[in-house]
Amino acid sequence: MNKMKKILFLTLAVLLLSGLGACERRKTLTETELPEVSRQFIAEYFPDTEVSFAKVETEFLDREYKVVLVNGAKLEFGRRGTWEKVECKYGAVPEALVPEAVRDYVARQFAGHRIICIERDRRDCEVELDNGFELKFDLEGRLIDFDD
Numbered sequence: 001m002n003k004m005k006k007i008l009f010l011t012l013a014v015l016l017l018s019g020l021g022a023c024e025r026r027k028t029l030t031e032t033e034l035p036e037v038s039r040q041f042i043a044e045y046f047p048d049t050e051v052s053f054a055k056v057e058t059e060f061l062d063r064e065y066k067v068v069l070v071n072g073a074k075l076e077f078g079r080r081g082t083w084e085k086v087e088c089k090y091g092a093v094p095e096a097l098v099p100e101a102v103r104d105y106v107a108r109q110f111a112g113h114r115i116i117c118i119e120r121d122r123r124d125c126e127v128e129l130d131n132g133f134e135l136k137f138d139l140e141g142r143l144i145d146f147d148d
Helices: 002-022 036-045 100-109
Strands: 024-029 051-059 062-069 074-077 083-087 115-120 124-129 134-138 143-147
Touching: 036 062, 036 074, 036 083, 100 124, 100 134
Parallel strands: none
Antiparallel strands: 024 051, 051 062, 062 074, 074 083, 083 115, 115 124, 124 134, 134 143
């Protein structure tokens, strides 16, 4: 009987933990409620653009901030407020956000096209061009994958 109780306890613990992982909370924010790092990013790269909408999504131990600017740009920030994704469908991603090697590659291979989205993580950087091409670069700025 003791073994049966252990199995039941472990089963309940697994179900409880998996249920916690599925819990997601969303909350709208004002610009001043964003992390300081995120506010500084917006002020530096989008100085003349107002925040239209901001929210935080919390899922178990992770937190993500999403911001929409009045010019249609969408920004995503990680739990510490650092940028992870910038999407500018009606314009171009600010040039200073794009690593120099990536800018140079796009200028050489796709002259006349602009980068409308950039996404980064610890391993790579992915950009989307206005012609639909998606290019993935390693942290050294070398092309490692593409999708058209």
